Amino acid sequence: MNNPAISAPRLLTELTHLAQIGQGPTGGIHRVAGSKADLAARDWLSKTMKVAGLTGHRDEIGNVFGRTPDSEGPRLLLGSHADTVPGAGHLDGAYGVVAAIEVLRTLVEAGHPAADHIEIVAFWDEEGVAADSNGGLGGSTALCDSPHIRDISAYLELHVEQGPRMEAAGLDLSAVTGIVGVERYEVVMKGQENHAGAAPFHLRADAGRAATRAAAALMPLCQEIDREGLIANVGSCSFSPGAANVVPGHASLQVEIRGISDDLLEATRSTMRQQFERIAEEENCSCEIAQVSAKPVASFDPEIVRTVEQTCLKSSDKVTRMASYAGHDASVMSSHVPTGMIFVPSTSGISHNVLEHTPDHQLVLGAQALLDAAVTLAEERARQPRLAVAA
Amino acid sequence: MNNPAISAPRLLTELTHLAQIGQGPTGGIHRVAGSKADLAARDWLSKTMKVAGLTGHRDEIGNVFGRTPDSEGPRLLLGSHADTVPGAGHLDGAYGVVAAIEVLRTLVEAGHPAADHIEIVAFWDEEGVAADSNGGLGGSTALCDSPHIRDISAYLELHVEQGPRMEAAGLDLSAVTGIVGVERYEVVMKGQENHAGAAPFHLRADAGRAATRAAAALMPLCQEIDREGLIANVGSCSFSPGAANVVPGHASLQVEIRGISDDLLEATRSTMRQQFERIAEEENCSCEIAQVSAKPVASFDPEIVRTVEQTCLKSSDKVTRMASYAGHDASVMSSHVPTGMIFVPSTSGISHNVLEHTPDHQLVLGAQALLDAAVTLAEERARQPRLAVAA
Structure with a gap:
């Protein structure tokens, strides 16, 4: 039997409705967690869930949940976050929340038995930009610390990729395998400040040269370790004292490394140290x-990843597996319950920006894939005791 | 006949006297042009010249001159500048001024005929650090713009190297061949600001990477053109927006190139442009x-360079020819009269700093070489009409 089809017009209309809450004059959306607009959005979500025939409740921190009146645990949780960065686009967390409502609503309307084993959520403060924020992922963290988590059998989040990989590869959907680890380093090169004319190259201890050589070495270093699973960035570079005619005595770099496995991060860390120290030595x-x-x-549950991939293939043949290079509530959830994610492409990879965009047909494909995966998972999970996941 | 020998104790004592004028509590000397201490130093220099039996005069800008009462032009001018940067050492310009007095005094005492064909000078504002300064080299520039210059047949300046080359090579004296040209550039790389996790390496336009690759390429680029006659520096490097998780969309470098010939500077300029543009293209x-x-x-007079080298070899066999990588009054003078310079080493290459130092025996060697060269040049120049030099 085919699963019921979500309503594309309703999905896109509800996305537009939610986008209007907190929208500034130039189109950017301002719904920082706890702001008036964020609270208004949560009221709107509760109302929308009610209209969809769902029972809503809001927990202490501000997460908004919805489920059927006849719901019984354990439940598959679907959702994302409702807060935004300042000047955000209309997708990011909102897409996953609105799609989760659409999925459960469609199942309820179809009288599908999976509906009673699904719960939906709009998480509180994923972005972590409010002055009083604890750094983000606050809603999912609070859920995992509450008794409510015992009733959740698995978590599935639909999201825009926020990067250009899927668009560049012509893909519609991705089964996300996990979320990269992110390590940040401050690299400081110390040499000897000197007169730029007086000191010949071979008698310098040029900290600026050491730092720029190190920065330039970072990309090939990562690519030699793994061309797919690693990425790095030098986000800032500064020399001291910083005058045209002074050889820098001090230079610093801000380095960030993202990797899909601890082994890759460990290898990068040690190779980086080795190469940067060699460069420093060569530059005195x-x-x-x-x-x-x-x-x-964060590694997602292999069974869920497989289920997601298989159900995505029902909607499109342009499906892949990939890691997420950005953080998500799914990262927190994955250390408590079996977790998965579905990505749709981001046009030009743009996110956290009013230009954030995904073609409508892919937004619809993503929501349908969420429904298809949710039905399979809810039925599977309802039949088995909750799996333990190491924290 | 041997030339008379300068008085080593008197040279070193007078250097110490001059150093006490404007000396701060931690030893650094503060005689910025026009300051009370600078004016006091000029009064002391006039008095010292008088004691040495010389007739002094101060011109409108503040240059202090001295010559014998029976002096007749054209005259060989010996000297340097009396002003300092804040917190300076005791040598820099002061050494050349005190040594010039010592040379003329020794010749006067010996009744040497060259004495009447030599003039000495303490130039005004070479450093250019005063708020109302015109950027330095003010005294020599004013002299060259005045009728007084018509009476000068040549200029010879004794100075500390202000770099580590001579010490590293175990040299006592250098005949300076000229002063490097100095060109400064601002290099701006423009790419596309991006999320450091979302954007894979091959889809980035990383301005920071382009800039650090360019900076790292500068030294090999210069060395390939000329290992001796070129030097360069990247004095500052900055990325925008400058956050760990943002691929820089904009990066800038301050680049300085010094070369001993216009051809070398031209070659560096065009190779740098070519290589930096190639790197930028490779990084999108x-x-x-x-x-x-x-x-x-500034190229010095080849005959004077030869004379200086030959007379230096009378005092030491550790003599070389080299270009000056720092600017001097001799640079201004060289476009008006045949000019030369003598260098003595700077310990550890340190200058513009209280740690500035040259071993006493080399200070003495330098002053004697100045006398020997001056006697030869004064006699030669007195016998011939003043040479025209292209401005």
């Missing part, structure tokens, strides 16, 4: 590399 | 290179 400088922060890799 | 960026300033090469 010293090199200090300090880790500023580290978010571990 | 655009590259703009704007010249911020350009000081032309």
